[in-house]
Each structure stands twice: as structure tokens, then as C-alpha cells.
Ligand code: SF4
């Protein structure tokens with residue numbers, strides 16, 4: 001039989017212009033995938049393209065612009081059904097057996113509902129507002145809101161609020177850094193997100209790998225996660241945070257657990273997760289104390305008891321077909337915030353088959369959950385955070401118009417600090433120093449510069465969101481919430497529009 | 510300070526726990542609770558060195574997230590005893606329910622009689638923090654599932670029914686820690702990530718030390734370490750610390 005190894009067909013071409021190359025060796029040193037090396041007898045730097053993952057680190061760092069990294073586009077005879085990735089995956093599994101791993105988010109060609117939704121604007125009858133001249137409110141409160149407000153008059157005849165308001169998070173911009181664990185990311189990235197969230201008056205989320213001691217000072221802007229592995233979960237961890245989040249599922253891999261390989265559990269991660277150095281950190285698929293909504297309620301209230309009812313408790317689930325009914329159960333279980341994580345959401349490591357074919361888009365999940373909770377009259381019990389593939393401020397505006405209160409950004413935050421979406425996060429060799437805990441490579445991510453870039457991103461989005469609110473004639477993000485009349489669909493079927501609760505473009509009210 | 514005595518009869522758990530939290534803040538450390546009848550979350554998240562005595566049946570998630578101190582239940586306890594606990598010792602003079610010691614990272618659970626399903630799931634060891642669960646009776650299925658560290662001891666002291674000493678799926682996904690079971694285990698019930706080992710000198714010393722403390726906690730029941738140690742134990746350890754390391758293609 002003809003043996004055909006996967007490595008016979010590289011995915012990327014690394015073109016090096018030897019007229020420009022000064023043989024400085026920078027690209028050799030920067031390539032963390034050992035693809036590039038110096039060939040002494042030829043006095044040349046060359047790349048073994050079979051090893052190249054297309055991270056573009058060498059291209060970015062070459063001082064003379066000698067390198068171009070390009071995806072090989074015509075590697076096999078054109079075939080609209082058996083595409084190159086499918087062919088390679090079969091080769092790979094025939095070579096090695098086993099589950100194909102990937103990182104990042106679903107990149108398959110499913111319909112992107114964001115791109116079929118257009119935002120409405122005011123003309124003549126309802127004047128738009130100029131955000132440069134008029135106050136524009138992005139402040140968002142996350143947590144339970146009362147069913148009604150009761151006011152009492154004191155002896156002096158002044159009104160006083162009698163209703164006890166449940167604890168809420170206050171975000172100055174409805175954009176929060178998504179849960180990404182220390183382990184999947186390194187401490188530099190956690191520091192950057194914490195500092196950026198603090199500076200912008202918003203929040204960041206630890207993910208399930210606990211909170212490093214050095215970051216306890218950011219507790220007031222930190223959402224801490226409690227996942228099935230319970231890594232580093234302690235009374236102190238819950239008390240130091242602004243809110244706690246029970247992680248049930250992740251959009252990139254609904255219904256399956258996590259697995260941080262032992263090689264990645266170094267001294268610092270071991271200290272933070274409170275597990276021995278070098279052991280696998282396994283997160284079981286379910287929490288084994290949660291097999292029902294009643295059990296979920298029990299953990300929600302365990303956290304509330306442990307934190308003296310002073311902090312909102314969030315529950316994060318992957319967006320799946322039955323998400324509306326599940327969310328209703330979660331709201332009734334006592335959660336204050338529900339996070340819906342759509343199938344475009346990223347991951348440090350997931351079986352590719354799960355990342356690519358399980359779950360539903362967050363656009364749909366937000367619309368159906370908001371609708372269901374409204375119909376049941378309990379929408380005010382919880383805030384909804386939309387997560388999983390939020391790419392720009394228009395996606396944020398659309399998510400909020402569909403019924404979300406705020407969004408999480410993960411992939412966008414990684415992009416802001418240099419990620420090129422090579423999807424090799426699971427190797428722990430991220431050339432951009434983001435999803436690696438190799439101390440040498442992690443130094444490539446300077447936490448101060450990274451924080452600055454995250455702040456810039458949020459500032460840019462905040463300006464844009466204010467512009468968009470203004471053109472809709474709205475002066476507070478609160479008024480956009482669930483305001484689906486400000487969206488119109490283009491190129492969607494009747495059923496899709498019904499599920500999203502939007503009218504077709506061109507149809508007036 | 511004097512112990513604080515609370516009559517929990519008819520009290521909602523929120524009220525009871527609020528009193529305990531407030532009083533801990535005032536400086537009380539010793540609590541005696543009477544007429545407890547299933548109130549949940551007693552001790553939840555307390556970080557101070559408290560001593561809580563419970564008369565009656567303790568409800569779910571007793572001692573959840575607790576950092577230190579001691580709880581004694583003079584009756585049975587329901588599910589989730591010692592959930593995600595960091596360092597408390599809980600002594601139960603009766604049975605305990607399902608999912609006890611889930612994600613427990615330190616401290617001790619001493620249960621006099623039987624325990625339910627899913628005991629000690631994902632217990633972990635970290636440095637000098639080694640969680641220990643000792644069960645005097647029998648245990649249900651999934652004992653030590655996903656166990657990542659710590660010590661589980663099952664004694665079968667009473668053998669008062671015809672159930673096996675432990676249920677099925679024993680130690681499924683186990684990747685750390687050790688279990689000692691007094692008696693034989695049907696290999697059919699073992700998870701495939703677990704192996705049976707001979708006990709050595711060190712094991713006996715460890716068992717002796719842990720059982721001494723256990724017997725002292727239950728001294729009214731006439732337990733003797735030497736008597737208990739006369740029967741043979743089965744030691745179970747994980748086959749690999751990386752049970753799922755080989756299923757991926759890169
Ligand atoms: S970094 Fe650029 S100039 Fe330096 S060796 Fe590589 S290709 Fe040549």
C-alpha cells in the first residue's frame with residue numbers, strides 16, 4: 001500500500017526573499033514550532049513548511065520584511081465536497097488514531113446571523129442624537145432586578161426605597177472579558193485583562209483555573225469561576241471576587257469536560273489551582289453535584305451563603321437547542337446572571353469535531369431566551385450575557401437589541417494582543433506568548449502593553465456604540481435592551497426571522 | 510467566650526446561617542445547635558476556627574467551602590457533606606448521603622456508618638493538604654470517581670445488610686490519591702483506571718494513625734484500631750496520573 005503521510009502536504013508556504021534576508025536569525029528564534037532553522041553549509045535560513053502552523057510570528061518580526069507566510073490554496077484537486085481540511089483530518093487519524101484537537105472557535109461556514117441583521121436609524125421624525133454633545137449612557141447593571149419597587153415615606157415626608165435591591169455588578173461598558181483560565185492562558189494575559197477591566201470600569205473572568213494571588217487586588221472587578229474541577233475554589237476566592245460564576249458549559253465544547261495536560265501544570269499554576277505540579281487537571285463533563293435544576297439551585301445558594309448574599313451568582317451554559325427552557329430553569333434556580341455561550345466561542349483545547357458541529361449560534365440563543373423569560377414574566381430576575389464570537393461593537397449592539405444585557409469577549413481580546421487565530425492554542429506553544437506557559441515564550445506578552453491594547457479596543461467600541469445609539473435616537477444602552485424593532489433581517493427565511501423576533505429589512509412598523 | 514446555643518426548630522436555613530455568620534463576626538467560635546432538621550449549608554464559607562455541634566440531621570452541603578474548624582453531627586447528615594471544603598474536620602455519628610467530599614482539598618470527614626453514592630469525587634491533594642474521608646459502613650456506586658488526590662478509607666465495620674461493601678464504578682477516572690477498603694473488592698466493580706496494590710509498611714502506619722483518630726472521635730462505640738486492622742485491606746491506586754493522555758491526535 002502506498003503510505004501517504006500527512007506531512008507530505010504542507011498547509012502553509014513560507015516564502016523568504018533572500019535578497020532581503022540579512023540572516024539575522026530572528027525568525028529562527030521566534031518560531032516556537034521549530035519550523036525555521038539555520039542551514040550552516042548554505043549560510044541560509046530556511047523553513048520546514050511541514051511544521052509551519054501559519055502563526056505569522058516570523059513574518060511580523062522579520063526586520064527586513066523578507067518573509068511572506070501564505071496558506072496553500074490549491075493543495076489538492078479542487079473538490080467542493082472533500083475539502084482539504086477533511087482530507088487532511090482523515091490522513092491524520094489514519095496516521096495516529098485518536099481524537100483531533102483544536103483551539104480557538106468554530107471557523108466553519110455556518111450562517112453568521114449577525115451579518116444578516118441591519119441596524120435601524122432615525123430620519124426626520126425621531127431625531128438622532130449627537131453623542132459628542134449629549135450624554136450617552138453605556139452603564140449596565142447586571143443582576144436581579146425587583147419585580148416592583150415599593151416606596152415608603154419617612155417622618156419628614158421624604159420617600160425612601162423599601163424594596164431590598166439584590167446585589168448587581170455595575171459595568172461602565174457592557175463588554176466583559178470572557179472566562180479564559182490561567183493554564184490555558186498565562187499570567188501575563190490574566191494581568192492584562194484584570195488591569196484593563198479595572199481601568200475601564202468593567203469586569204474580567206478568571207475562567208476555571210482560579211485566581212493567582214498577585215491578582216487578588218483586582219477582586220472588585222473579577223468574576224471568579226466555579227467549574228466541575230473546582231480548581232482553587234475556596235471561601236477566600238469567592239469572597240474576594242465581585243461575582244461568582246458556575247460554569248456548566250462552554251460554547252466551543254458543549255457537554256464535554258476540560259483537560260489541562262500535566263506538562264502545563266507548573267509551579268505557579270499548581271499554586272493557583274491547588275493541585276500538584278505535573279498532574280493532569282481534569283474537569284469532568286458535568287459537576288457531579290449537579291444533575292438537575294434543583295441541584296444547581298443548591299450550588300447557587302451554597303455560594304450565596306458563603307458570600308453572605310452580597311454578590312450576584314452567574315451560571316454559564318453552552319447555547320444548545322433547548323436553551324430557552326434550560327435558561328428558565330436557571331433563572332428559577334436563583335441565578336442572577338445567565339451567560340449564553342454560542343458555538344463560535346473559543347477554547348484552549350477541544351476535539352475539533354465537537355467545536356465544529358455542536359451547539360447553536362449565540363444570536364439565536366439570546367433571542368429565544370429573552371423571549372421565553374419575557375413570556376414567563378421573569379426576565380427581570382436575571383441578566384443575560386451573550387458570549388461566543390462577538391467581533392465588533394455592532395455585534396454588541398445587535399446582541400443587546402436581541403435581548404442581552406452585556407457581552408463577553410474572548411477571541412476579540414486575544415486578537416487585540418496579537419493572536420493570529422492559528423488555532424494551535426492546545427499545543428501550549430503560542431508564538432505570540434498568549435496561550436503558553438513556557439516562561440520564555442510567555443515573556444513575549446508584556447502585560448502593560450497588552451492592557452493598553454485592551455483598553456484601546458474597549459474605548460474604540462465604546463465610541464462606536466455611542467454613535468450607534470445616537471443614530472437610533474437612543475441615549476442609554478438600557479433603552480436598547482430587547483428592542484428588536486431596531487433590527488431588520490436581510491436574507492433570512494421567515495422561520496429564522498420568527499425565531500430571532502425581527503422583521504425583514506424594509507418593513508415598517 | 511461561652512458557647513452559643515441555638516434552637517433551630519422550624520428555622521429556615523437562611524436565618525440559622527445568618528445568625529451563625531453574625532455571631533462569628535462578633536467573636537463567637539463555639540456553637541451548639543439543637544433540633545436541626547435538614548437545614549442546609551451549615552458553616553458555609555466560614556474561614557474562622559469554629560466548633561459547631563449539631564444535634565439533629567444536618568442538611569445538604571454541610572461545611573461547604575469551609576477553611577478550618579470542626580463540626581460534629583450527633584445524628585445523620587444529608588448530601589454533599591464537605592463539598593469543596595478546604596480544611597475542616599466533620600464528624601458524623603450516623604450516615605451521610607450522596608456526593609460527600611466533592612472536590613475536597615483538605616480536612617477530614619469521619620462518618621460512623623454508611624455513605625451514599627459518589628463519595629470523594631475529584632478530591633485533590635495539594636502540598637501538605639491531604640483530604641481524608643473515613644467511612645465506617647458501606648458505600649454506594651462511584652466511590653472515588655475522578656479522584657485526583659487524598660485518602661479514602663472504607664471500613665465496613667457493621668456489615669448489617671447483604672449489600673456489597675462498595676458499589677460499581679469504583680474509582681472510575683481516578684488519577685491520584687489512594688483508597689483503602691477493608692475487605693475484598695470485586696474486580697468487576699473497579700473502574701478501568703484503578704489498580705489493586707499490596708499494602709506495605711508505610712500504608713499500615715498511615716492507616717493506624719488515621720484510624721486512631723477516627724476511633725477516638727467515636728469512642729462511645731467501642732471501636733478499637735487493632736480490632737479493625739485485623740481484617741485485610743485492599744489498596745487501590747490509579748494506574749496512571751494521565752488516564753486520558755493518549756486519546757488525541759496532533
Ligand atoms: S528574520 Fe528576516 S532577515 Fe532575519 S533571518 Fe529571518 S528572513 Fe532573514
Ligand code: SF4
Nearest residue numbers: 031052053055056058
Ligand atoms: S513562526 Fe509561525 S508562521 Fe513562521 S514558520 Fe514558524 S510556525 Fe510558520
Ligand code: SF4
Nearest residue numbers: 419420422423425430
Ligand atoms: S492564542 Fe496563540 S496559539 Fe491560539 S490562535 Fe491565537 S496565536 Fe494561535
